[in-house]
Ligand SMILES: O=C(O)CCC(=O)C(=O)O
């Protein structure tokens with residue numbers, strides 16, 4: 001396992017891993033990395049400068065690659081998505097709180113983001129622990145949410161202002177997920193509704209759902225549940241899309257930013273019948 005060190009970033013999510021090179025990681029390094037991911041929700045690895053080949057190899061350790069149907073691929077690497085901001089762009093990809101692929105029946109388990117070109121300042125990515133948020137809900141509201149499922153839709157890509165390729169044939173039917181899921185690996189209950197893709201609760205109208213969803217989006221993203229990743233050249237961040245939501249800060253207008261992202265296939269999500 002070498003000379004790993006793991007530093008927690010905040011009380012509820014995030015860990016910085018030092019002393020590990022993803023470019024030539026051993027099987028035991030990768031197993032440890034996966035454990036850290038499930039314990040901390042997001043792991044940050046400085047100074048990786050990953051080649052696209054190594055990026056793909058790390059992703060394949062976690063599972064099959066889940067190619068996003070809306071993102072532009074990196075030239076010659078169809079498995080890798082570009083997360084690009086051009087200097088003239090006003091909005092950025094992922095600039096509101098969300099979790100990747102929740103509009104899919106089996107949402108991506110993790111996303112692996114590799115910094116390629118960073119702006120001179122800003123462009124930080126925030127993460128919020130959905131497990132910590134779930135624990136902090138009142139027993140009454142948690143109990144009610146445990147009995148609900150919510151619809152998730154990719155329709156918000158239709159009016160994308162961030163250069164994503166909204167091909168008509170890419171859109172699929174909405175899907176249902178429990179409002180509180182049990183994390184498939186860590187076993188923890190996690191809130192699973194997000195502002196980009198959740199439209200309404202099953203059996204409720206959109207109007208009825210909106211006040212509770214709005215409340216939940218504000219509740220789960222309170223600063224106490226979050227960690228902020230300040231990118232450094234060559235840095236890689238890996239997050240679990242069931243344990244955390246994330247938010248990309250679009251505060252570097254006039255500058256370019258380019259990240260490479262791979263998403264890894266996940267599984268259908270189960271609800272929670274008891275928090276015990
Ligand atoms: O650019 C970032 O920091 C994150 C963007 C995002 O939401 C994603 O890559 O899934």
Ligand SMILES: [Fe+2]
Nearest residue numbers: 094099100246
């Ligand atoms: Fe995202």
